[in-house]
Amino acid sequence: MAEAMKPVVDRVFGGTYPKTPRRGRERSVDVRHVTVLIERTKSDRHDRRELALAARAAMVDGSRLVALWHQNDRSLPPEVRKIRTAALVLPEVDARLLQRLGRLISGEPCSLPISDQDAKSLTLDEIIAAFVFGLSAAECARRVSAFLAEKAPVDSKSKLSLADLHGLGAAKVWGEQLADDLAAYRDGRLPWSEVDRGLLLGGPPGVGKTTYARALATTCGVALISTSVARWYAAPHLGETLTQIRADFAKAAQSQPAILFIDEIDGVGDRATMDPRHRDYFTQIVNALLECLDGVDGREGVVVVGACNSPQQVDPALRRPGRFDREIHIPRPDAAALEQIYRFHLGSDLPDVDLQPLAAVSVGATGADVELWVRTARRQARRAGRAVLLEDLVA
Known part of the structure; x- marks a missing residue:
């Protein structure tokens, strides 16, 4: 907001002497001698030192000082804080x-x-x-x-909830309990410290880890912010990757209570087994993720769900309690779960057909396989100009 306010100050005072870092030394004509100091970060010591020097130079020149600062002014240069004659606080957006x-x-x-x-x-x-x-x-x-x-919470965009999913085992139980805890947290009946803040979700490809995240957000009635390690690594350099990681966590914090879903979390790697030639690079990524998971405010209102095929490849520091509190494996569905998955994807098709034999011979398949088979059977029936038959699924 400080940077956004600079044009307003320019309009009010009719010109400024910008003497802030990364802004060069260009000057605009202004007989009233106004120097505007802009704090861009709260922690950059180099930035604060440069601003202190700019404030000192402005006072030597006899300029008036306007500082655009974060609400906590303890980081203001002492020279400015001690001579300040007025302060205006921007109102919060409501x-x-x-x-x-x-x-x-x-x-x-x-x-x-x-x-x-x-x-x-x-x-x-x-x-x-x-x-x-x-x-x-x-x-x-x-x-x-x-x-x-x-x-908006994902339940306004998708009707899929945990009740519609089958074969999830302990993951479904955990999700339903989380929905109860988040409801109590929103009502003020449960402190955030009592809510599970993270889940590491493992399982083979196709068992529905991404679908689980969408259904979990719907069941909990909260927003879903979805990202992946592949998306982070698509950034052109390390600085952009670290910025993207922090931006995803910030987006989730803005929408709290929310679920931040990180796919392919095993892509971050384990520092103990990394190639020494690349360890420094990936260590910075792990450290940034640890910083975001810990959070100075306990990451209040944000539950992080990380999904991967190989949880054992995730750095142990990420897997400790307080970061990813729980670790649950989603297995391939058994025959009973497959029958329910067939029924879910078929919808109104084959309402009176016994699907148990088909499910029994499908053991070893995943929910993604079943979805593909049902879609293929419908296409075959569509081309034949008739309703879906059991033979279409068998084929």
């Missing part, structure tokens, strides 16, 4: 502020049927895109609704 913004933009009353929590979940870029001068109040409201729809 529903009332956005309604006022809509009225300013459109010139007409702007009704936004959203909660303060919804308003706080919008990013600065989304607010800028939703409220553009010249838009009508109705269009501003429509854009806000569109952005919020992307953050």
